[in-house]
Amino acid sequence: MLQQAETDGTGPVKKRRPALSCMECRRRKVKCDRERPCGPCIKTKSPTCTYRTQPKGRWLRSPTTCEQRTSEHGGSLLSMSSRHTASDSQGATEHSSSPNGERIVSELTERLRHLEGQLAAVNRSETGSSSSRSQPAENVYNRAPSTYFVKSKFFGESHWLNCLEPVSSANICVNPSTNRTEVDSTSELYNTVAECKRMARTIKATRMFYPTITTELQASVPSKIVCDQLVQCYLRTLEGVIRVLHIPSFLREYETYWKNTESAKPSVLIKILLVCAIGVAFFTGPEQPRLHASSTKWIQAAESWLSAPHQKSRLNMAGLQIHILLLLARQLCSVDGDLIWISAGSLLRTAMHIGLHRDPQHFQNISKFHVEMRRRLWATVMEMTVQSSLDMGMPPMISTDEFDTQAPSNINDSELDAPEETPFLSKSSHEFTQTSMQIAFYETLPLRLEITKLLNNIRSTPSYEDTLRLAKDLLSYCHRYAKFHQAAMNNATSITRPNAFQNKLFDTLIRRFALCLHRPFFNKAKHQPEYYYSRKMCLDLSVIIATPATTPGKDQDDDWNHLYYHGVGFFKSFSLHSLSVVYLELISQLEDQESMALYTPHATAPIDGGTSQVPLPPQLEVYRDIVVRARNVAKKRLLNGETNAKGYTWLCASVARIDALARNCEPDAAVLAAAKSAVAEVEEIMRAAYFAENGTQIDLSRRRGSFAGRDQSRGEGADDITATPRVVELDEAWDEEPNDLTGFTEDMEWENLMRDDTLGIGWGFEGNPESWFGWGGNYGAPNTMF
Helix, strand or coil: CCCCCCCCCCCCCCCCCCCCCHHHHHHCCCCCCCCCCCCCHHHHCCCCCCCCCCCCCCCCCCCHHHHHHHHHHHHHHHHHHHHHHHHHHCCCCHHHHHHHHHHHHHEEEEEEEHHHHHHHHHHHHHHHHHCCCCCCHHHHHCCCCCEECCCCCEEECHHHHHHCCHEEEHHHCCCCCCEEEECCCCHHHHHHHHHHHHHHHHHHHHHHHCCCCCHHHHHHHHHHHHHHHHHHHHCCCCHHHCCCCCCCHHHHHHHHHHHHCCCCCCHHHHHHHHHHHHCCCCCCCCCHHHHHHHHHHHHHHHHHHCCCCCHHHHHHHHHHHHHHHHHHHHHHHCCCHHHHHHHHHHHHHHHHCCCCCCHHCCCCCCHHHHHHHHHHHHHHHHHCCCCHHHHCCCCCCCCCCHHHCCCCCCHHHHHHHCCCCCCCCCCCCCCCCCCCEEEEEHCCHHHHHHHHHCCCCCCCCHHHHHHHHHHHHHHHHHHHHHHHHHHHCCCCCCCCCCCHHHHHHHHHHHHHHHHHHHHHCCCCCCCHHHHHHHHHHHHHHHHHCCCCCCCCCCCCCHHHHHHHHHHCCCHHHHHHHHHHHHHHHHHHHHHCCCCHHHCCCCCCCCCCCCCCCCCHHHHHHHHHHHHHHHHHHHHHHHHHHCCCHHHHHHHHHHHHHHHHCCCCCCCHHHHHHHHHHHHHHHHHHHHHHHHHHHHCCCCCCCCCCCCHHHHHCCCCCCCCCCCCCCCHHHHHHHHHHCCCCHHHHCCCHHHHHHHHCCCCCCCCCCCCHHHCCCCCCCCCCCCCCC
């Protein structure tokens, strides 16, 4: 019989190995096969086959403090000690009743309390030195430790699933009296439950409509040669800045699809089509107009796939990637791209539902690939959220206290493609990788969330002190990243380098937050000199944003220009912000000149709509070039299928007004002449663009109506909340009296004729015709364009 050795408490204590055999086999000293019930117990027809209960850890790892972990371990140690004493009482000697046993237990308890005190002191020192960024997340988690991650879905503390956790009596898999496994894959109950589950799935399948890939959609897929070019267009532009895909995995899916297009999964095809739709915006081949028309169908197919029944099947990484690609494609292909803030909210909630807002270290059994992809996707979801919120002028609906996901590791995609057992190390922050820009975005995310909330707070306005502080902090990041990315781009020895487009897009998407922050004070600066710094900052930031990505005269139609030609949403709003500041500053300086002797007089020069060069001081010439470049971009957008006639007309009138003021001429006549010329030019451009896209001439016959499609653009049941008198439309006047247009001339106002309901945005206030022609240089007046 073994006796416990006496010890002074300072020597090593051997750890007892857990007993794996059942109690009956241990008593009989026979080999146990560890089944429930085991083989020897079945042969001897033993009524009980029980195993010693081992402490079970939760499958969801909860980050707790050192005190909590020590307390839990201490409690389990004491309980194991008591169970060990109770179990050994079945033998010949009962150690717990001996004096030596009681003394040993007492000494172990005292040592345990001493260790708890030491660990608590260490924990307090670590807590005091921890950053304010991580501490709120730890406190939140400690307050709500009961969280579940089941079937790729995350359930918080208030979810009903957490109320079932303490109900251990509901566990019917193991009989507590005999410790026998009553439910396994061979039991009758298991087979009955499985049959019920199959019937449930069959019944639900008959009630749902599962969308399939139509033959029309499959026929619209371009050839592999064209698709290869479109995929490369996407990879060299947006994917380097807004990370969505793991490039090696996507390319494998892409090659597999072309090997057998008929058996491809719908999610794979939808993902490929969305990537191609984004690539169409940067594609320069002769098929571009037809591909632009096809990309709209691809986007609609992706929306149908995402909104189809059985949403649970899309709550995964592939579904989230498709959702992000859809939002990007809508902005690059101008398909409701100005309304993505609504869809971005659904994207955010989907990401939180699958637990992306919690760092993967809180969950067990997640591969290193999925750990990094979850962090990358969460960073991208947050970037879409904050950019769309700033673009729409809405709150981001989330704060830094509601997520604790860490930034992605600074590694390339190829390192994630290594075998699971191969460890990888995050590279230094001074080394550029395919994830560097996403990490930089995520580093500035708390600051930009604060800016967005401050600007869009309906109960208060930002103070000038907060504006200066936040803008200074953000611009310091911009300067640091600009130097780092420029050095990485010029590093010829580096395998991974950013290109000019990626550098420009990254810098613009961050810098525009500072522009929006100073913009409210820009309007006040003309009459309140204390805000002159904001006026100067807005002008400097606007010029930087409006500057092309490459040197003028080289690669005139580079990727950055193509982004201007096609992008809407937050890809377009930063250009509108910068253009408005430059235009208003230029007009203000021209009107504030005390002497026109600084300019060459051209009072007798013919008015040509502002196409001729006007001599200006060098700085003002830079501002004028920005407005002229914007006018050329608006024309290119029309040639690429844009329907915004109003924007191009306004820009032509604006250039004419600038030149007229520089010539010391009356600007009204120049503006009207430029507007007439621009409207006629827009008509011809839109006809040509329609023919290039559809192969037929546009039909504007009376039967279809001059305002055909207006009801579709406004939506069925659209409300008129302005309580203005209803104006007779042009086609309605014709229907009443074909040969008499008195209804048009009397009731049809100019602004109603020129209004474009398909834009989604307006250049000016509705009901103010001056907004079409850029009249008014006083940017503090209420009836100006901006």
